[in-house]
Amino acid sequence: MTSATEESLVLVGQVVKTQGIKGQVKVAASGEGAAAFPVGTIVYLKNNRGMKQSLTVESSRPHRQMTILAFREVQRIEEAEELVGCSVYVAPENLPALPADEFYWYQLCGLQVKTEEGTFLGTLEEIMPTGSNDVFVVRKNHQECLIPATDEVVVQVNLKDKTMVIRPLEGLLPENDL
Template sequence: MAAGDRLILVGRIVGLHGVAGEVKLESYTDPRMQIFRYEPWVLCSAAGEQEISGCRGREQGKGMVASLPDCADRDRAAALVGSEIKVRRSMLPMPRPGEYYWTDLEGLDVVTVEGVALGRISHLLATGANDVMVVRDGERERLLPFVLDDYVKTVDFDAGLVTVDWDPEF
């Protein structure tokens, strides 16, 4: 699968709203209403995948409510609760210089500026201070701050490599 065809998780259907088939959403986009700008959605559940376009939504209190095409009753909507909402990577805008999508960093190898291999980025975590890379090498897991210039010196997608200023013993 080409990188642009890779499916990226952008939200989840978490509940029902009313009797007309509307659903409650949890959006992982920032801002959260941005989820409606990316189409088509691929809804993924235990029942399989289905691609849909034409979703509309609104903010409702602290949550979000969506109307989905071909979903006009509560029973149809109930079948979708728990579905992950994914979009193709190619639907997302290009990041600005110095910004990265976490999904693009996952799977890259990490080495120190001295060339010591630390492992591969498993995933990233959001913390109050900065994002953190979870780097695994099979034996060990390291948590490295994703702070450009201070710790992260280069990100080279062509080489599949992130170079960091980090003590391999830490």
């Protein structure tokens, strides 16, 4: 992987264990990864030592809270064992298209968040999944604000301008607006 390619890749999961004896692995999907493994997709794996490789998805099927993947290049359990612990990435163009009003997490991180009145709240730096809705972590000057990712709060997302406009619920923001 070149560094330019590597910078544009999207984290979609992590290999957590092997499955069977024919080289399959179980992948715990991240926020982006639920449908990121169609047959023929090239995925990029990176371990904690920085070692990288690209593999081609041969088969993909859901299994409980995970996805079981088989790769064309991996045929034995011994090869699959070397993949355990690796982070799994895909190129953004390999992610399924979303409806116009939905976004992938990687698209939202880095957006400048402001209120409808124009008050700058900070930069969306992290997204926390919760049971009912995701929560955006917005930071400014070492302070953070947690914004619920709901239609009631998020008024507009403009990826071109890298902005998000919110309508804060009463009591959501501190008195000094960060």
